[in-house]
Amino acid sequence: MSYAAPKSYAGTLVGLTFFAATSWLVLRYDESTIRAHGLSLGGLLEPVPLSARRLARAALHAVAWATLVATIVFPLFWLGYRLYWGATSPFVLRPPPSLADEIAAQLLVVALPEEAFFRGYLQSALDRVFPPRFRVAGATLGPAWLLSSAIFAIGHVLTIQHPARLAVFFPALLFGWLRARTGGIGAPVVFHAACNLLSLTLARGYGLSP
Template sequence: MGVAFLAATWWLVLRHDETTIRTHGLSLGGLLEPAPLSARRLLTDGARATGWALLFCAIFFPAFWFGYRLWWSPARPFTFRPAPDPFDEITAQLLVVAIPEEAFFRGYLQTALDRAFPPRLRVLGAVVGPGLLLAAAIFAIGHVLTIRHPARLAVFFPALAFGWLRARTGGVGAPALFHAACNLFSVALARGYGLSP
């Protein structure tokens, strides 16, 4: 799926000029633009995206952990168990899942929907509208179509945060980092409570 999302994003956005790429928030510090790289811009944008992602982790992870315990009612206390290959797990979540999904759903789709339904509501510094909600809903439906279980619809709620980050920061870097962190945190909780191998 990740390759399909990246291919679609390339076809719809990345094969075009710098302005189109920037409009869709897909510059990633200039990394994906057809122009010479600026180390300063790459570092500045990377640090900014990382800062936003870490802030959202600090805000949302405690509440998610509390809700996770209520929902799953684990029989044993949490014991941290590292992944068999942490580098592999982190790389997969970032490069195979988060970046392709954020590039397509927040970069291409949310931008296209915002053009069709211009955002007019300011929420904590981000101007949002129906595009954010529609992109989050389509994201959730896509998750149910890949694994047919109603619980998969719950990704609608983090998708709202991903979409807000896209609107607030103007790019997909922060949402991609936060998305990967959410997936890694969820997997770590499941492993730590013995709910998954």
């Protein structure tokens, strides 16, 4: 899909493909199957009546966990980003033409489909084959955590063939940890989108992208 689609639509179509695959593999089944894969999102993706209270509770839970991890990781990432790119000029905040569009795109077109497939379907399916057996900061993890992160990284380098793309393996470990620690993909979706937004903001702020 990435190679066949026009460049301006490739990202959107890849996201739709991931979500369609997840729908076929998981979301077309009952709510117990959806919950077992961490894909409930407060009932949003379940075939049950929506509850505003449940949705709000799930959203706050996801944002709280994503914020906690971001508070720890983002300062270190910022420092590493400056060192890796050799950024010596001061950071200047340069907002995108439409901040709302950028946030919506990262949440709904990138983070949600990727997390639904890689952490919702794939990590859960691999956990059944390779049962989790060790604890990492409160989360029970196993080979599936590493395998799904590696496949995630390989997918990124296949769409844009540059070795640096393999570096997404490391944030994928955090996405997978959040999936295991919280029992769902809500926190990974929020944190994934926040990571992408931070990278875009830093690239603009240091003049590395328009």
